Amino acid sequence: MAIDHLTINENYTEKFGFHDAADYVGDAPRGLNPDIVKQISDRKGEPTWMTEFRLQSLRYYNQRPMPAWGADLSGIDFDSIYYYLKPSQKKARSWEDVPDAIKKTFDRLGIPEAERKFLAGVSAQYESEVVYHSIRKDLEEKGVIFTDTDTALREHPDLFRQYWATVIPSNDNKFAALNSAVWSGGSFIWVPPGVHIEIPLQAYFRINVENMGQFERTLIICEPGSYVHYVEGCTAPTYSSDSLHSAVVEIIVKEGARCRYTTIQNWSNNVYNLVTKRAQAFREATMEWVDCNLGSKVTMKYPAIYLMEPGAKGETLSVAFAGPGQHQDAGAKMVHVAPHTSSQIISKSISKAGGRTSYRGHLAIYRDAENVSANVSCDALLIDDRSRSDTYPYMDIEAERVAISHEATVSKVGEEQLFYLQSRGLGAEEATTMIVNGFIEPVVKELPMEYAVEMNRLIQLEMEGSVG
Amino acid sequence: MIETQVASPLAEATDDNTLIVDDLHVDVGGKEILAGVHLEVRAGEIHALLGPNGSGKSTLAYTIAGHPKYEVTQGRILWRGVNLLELSADERAKLGVFLAFQYPTAIPGVSVANFLRLAVKSVLGDTPAVEFRRRMRATMNDLRMDDKFATRYLNEGFSGGEKKRAEILQLAMLKPRLAILDETDSGLDIDAMRIVADGVNRLKNPQMGVMIITHYNRFLNYIKPDRVHILHQGRIVQSGGQELAEHLERVGYDALLKEVGSRGN
Numbered sequence: 001m002a003i004d005h006l007t008i009n010e011n012y013t014e015k016f017g018f019h020d021a022a023d024y025v026g027d028a029p030r031g032l033n034p035d036i037v038k039q040i041s042d043r044k045g046e047p048t049w050m051t052e053f054r055l056q057s058l059r060y061y062n063q064r065p066m067p068a069w070g071a072d073l074s075g076i077d078f079d080s081i082y083y084y085l086k087p088s089q090k091k092a093r094s095w096e097d098v099p100d101a102i103k104k105t106f107d108r109l110g111i112p113e114a115e116r117k118f119l120a121g122v123s124a125q126y127e128s129e130v131v132y133h134s135i136r137k138d139l140e141e142k143g144v145i146f147t148d149t150d151t152a153l154r155e156h157p158d159l160f161r162q163y164w165a166t167v168i169p170s171n172d173n174k175f176a177a178l179n180s181a182v183w184s185g186g187s188f189i190w191v192p193p194g195v196h197i198e199i200p201l202q203a204y205f206r207i208n209v210e211n212m213g214q215f216e217r218t219l220i221i222c223e224p225g226s227y228v229h230y231v232e233g234c235t236a237p238t239y240s241s242d243s244l245h246s247a248v249v250e251i252i253v254k255e256g257a258r259c260r261y262t263t264i265q266n267w268s269n270n271v272y273n274l275v276t277k278r279a280q281a282f283r284e285a286t287m288e289w290v291d292c293n294l295g296s297k298v299t300m301k302y303p304a305i306y307l308m309e310p311g312a313k314g315e316t317l318s319v320a321f322a323g324p325g326q327h328q329d330a331g332a333k334m335v336h337v338a339p340h341t342s343s344q345i346i347s348k349s350i351s352k353a354g355g356r357t358s359y360r361g362h363l364a365i366y367r368d369a370e371n372v373s374a375n376v377s378c379d380a381l382l383i384d385d386r387s388r389s390d391t392y393p394y395m396d397i398e399a400e401r402v403a404i405s406h407e408a409t410v411s412k413v414g415e416e417q418l419f420y421l422q423s424r425g426l427g428a429e430e431a432t433t434m435i436v437n438g439f440i441e442p443v444v445k446e447l448p449m450e451y452a453v454e455m456n457r458l459i460q461l462e463m464e465g466s467v468g
Numbered sequence: 469m470i471e472t473q474v475a476s477p478l479a480e481a482t483d484d485n486t487l488i489v490d491d492l493h494v495d496v497g498g499k500e501i502l503a504g505v506h507l508e509v510r511a512g513e514i515h516a517l518l519g520p521n522g523s524g525k526s527t528l529a530y531t532i533a534g535h536p537k538y539e540v541t542q543g544r545i546l547w548r549g550v551n552l553l554e555l556s557a558d559e560r561a562k563l564g565v566f567l568a569f570q571y572p573t574a575i576p577g578v579s580v581a582n583f584l585r586l587a588v589k590s591v592l593g594d595t596p597a598v599e600f601r602r603r604m605r606a607t608m609n610d611l612r613m614d615d616k617f618a619t620r621y622l623n624e625g626f627s628g629g630e631k632k633r634a635e636i637l638q639l640a641m642l643k644p645r646l647a648i649l650d651e652t653d654s655g656l657d658i659d660a661m662r663i664v665a666d667g668v669n670r671l672k673n674p675q676m677g678v679m680i681i682t683h684y685n686r687f688l689n690y691i692k693p694d695r696v697h698i699l700h701q702g703r704i705v706q707s708g709g710q711e712l713a714e715h716l717e718r719v720g721y722d723a724l725l726k727e728v729g730s731r732g733n
Contacts, residue, residue, distance in 0.1 A: 419534075421583075422534075424561055425561035426558055438578035439576065
């Protein structure tokens with residue numbers, strides 16, 4: 001029944017009578033204070049500097065006010081959140097507890113059995129060990145480090161400390177400070193000079209539940225002339241009983257290197273997804289964010305690229321889809337620190353059935369950054385009259401010889417387009433889906449093939465029942 | 469193949485490919501555009517519909533195809549024994565009704581090939597991908613369209629001639645039983661017109677009725693109509709053979725309308 005798929009993105013607890021987290025976490029305390037932060041650090045056996053870093057971050061977090069300039073965050077109950085759960089405490093959910101709607105979507109997307117259990121939080125491991133094993137061997141031969149961030153801190157302490165929190169300082173913003181205080185899991189990638197990793201590295205190769213935790217922390221370092229494409233998330237709905245997801249991703253792209261970071265997130269719709277992502281691109285380096293946001297209750301995410309030296313290029317492609325009760329406040333930030341740098345932002349947003357999307361962009365060009373080119377293009381598509389889209393483009397241009405273009409469009413699915421497609425035999429829903437998929441095609445064509453196919457199918461599921 | 473969307477009127481359709489437009493009155497935005505049109509098009513016949521601007525030609529085409537903006541206030545449209553007015557545009561397409569648009573709309577991000585694949589699947593049922601591609605290439609070749617055309621986004625950035633050719637490509641791929649060509653000749657140079665006309669002539673068959681809407685007789689030199697109708701102020705005021713179109717070309721609308729006693733403006 002079509003309606004089941006639509007309700008995936010509505011509040012689970014009310015709709016499906018989900019058990020409260022307290023049913024299975026035992027004695028783990030809720031809320032946040034220095035003792036909890038110390039406990040996290042102790043349990044992980046971290047060096048003193050990291051414990052200090054966490055405690056300092058907690059102070060920053062407490063000092064900073066809640067950001068009031070973006071989406072409505074008043075629904076987050078910070079005192080009821082578990083800021084750290086051991087993986088063993090997370091595994092206790094049973095498959096029977098997973099809502100039918102989610103299971104059906106897994107069916108429709110053809111997600112393999114093992115992966116389903118992982119995505120639904122039933123199993124702590126995604127059993128892709130065989131696939132991963134051969135990839136890991138290949139990476140090791142090339143000298144690549146690809147591990148979870150906790151392991152990296154233990155096994156590569158010097159490398160880790162050299163770059164940790166250098167791109168996003170812990171007092172950067174309230175949620176970066178929170179992540180810095182309580183982070184757990186995430187990916188650590190170091191690509192040696194000149195090494196090109198041909199296949200996309202995918203987060204779930206790492207068979208670790210913390211990879212999809214609430215406060216994951218990812219750090220990627222691309223040495224000169226190297227290349228990596230990292231893919232996180234997946235199109236299947238990621239069921240989480242945690243209501244707050246606040247990740248930090250830092251990337252350093254050195255001279256002549258290229259990094260692409262692709263995100264496809266489809267959090268269940270109780271989740272506040274507040275993520276800080278920032279990259280630094282040095283001489284002749286290229287950084288690309290491809291960011292697709294489908295799920296969550298509220299997303300605030302503005303992947304940033306700092307173009308630090310001449311010849312650096314930055315590109316951000318994003319898609320946001322907001323259904324009933326959802327607010328996708330997403331965008332991009334480009335900072336041209338150096339002259340002769342270029343950037344491009346392409347943002348596509350879709351709102352349906354009362355959903356709301358906001359494009360929030362910041363383009364900054366420093367005083368001496370002459371001969372810079374920057375293009376911003378943001379398009380919003382409204383499926384119906386109840387939905388909403390806003391654009392907040394901010395620009396700080398201090399240099400003089402710069403070429404900037406900015407385009408923004410808001411359109412509705414047109415009656416003429418629908419009639420044209422229907423006159424060729426497509427039903428109203430198929431026609432709308434085709435128009436929506438065409439709208440996001442400029443971004444989707446940049447995704448790895450299997451993700452692009454899933455993305456189109458997911459849009460199809462999202463559109464079911466939306467046309468009367 | 470299992471038909472998933474068989475509504476009852478579709479199931480009731482006969483194989484008698486006859487279109488009967490009976491006393492059709494149509495309002496657009498509260499204004500009456502068609503004021504009692506009678507027309508019968510049988511399988512294998514080619515009908516030409518001529519008339520000055522604003523006479524209601526395109527309104528008739530859109531109404532038959534099922535555009536929601538056109539409100540039928542009286543009369544009916546029978547096609548294959550079914551009242552088309554009860555069906556949505558896509559259901560009509562599934563019954564073999566095809567409209568080649570005068571101004572086809574762009575669908576950004578959707579390639580011609582992907583669009584055609586889904587359209588053909590919707591109307592004719594699923595065909596293997598290899599077979600579909602072979603047929604699409606052959607048809608494009610007939611219409612002197614480059615292979616690359618299939619990967620372009622539908623009607624986006626197409627020239628006038630490319631749009632019209634793309635419409636004929638769809639006509640060929642969807643194998644309709646009733647083809648309505650709404651000013652397919654307009655905006656085409658003489659070579660393009662010949663290519664389009666050749667395309668239509670190749671597709672002509674005893675099972676398919678054709679209605680050509682045009683301003684000019686020129687197109688009808690390439691596609692010979694069996695019947696010619698003059699539409700004026702929402703009514704067919706004169707019908708005849710091809711000689712009617714030739715006569716119209718010689719004397720013009722004003723004189724012809726005077727002859728038939730209709731009040732011209």
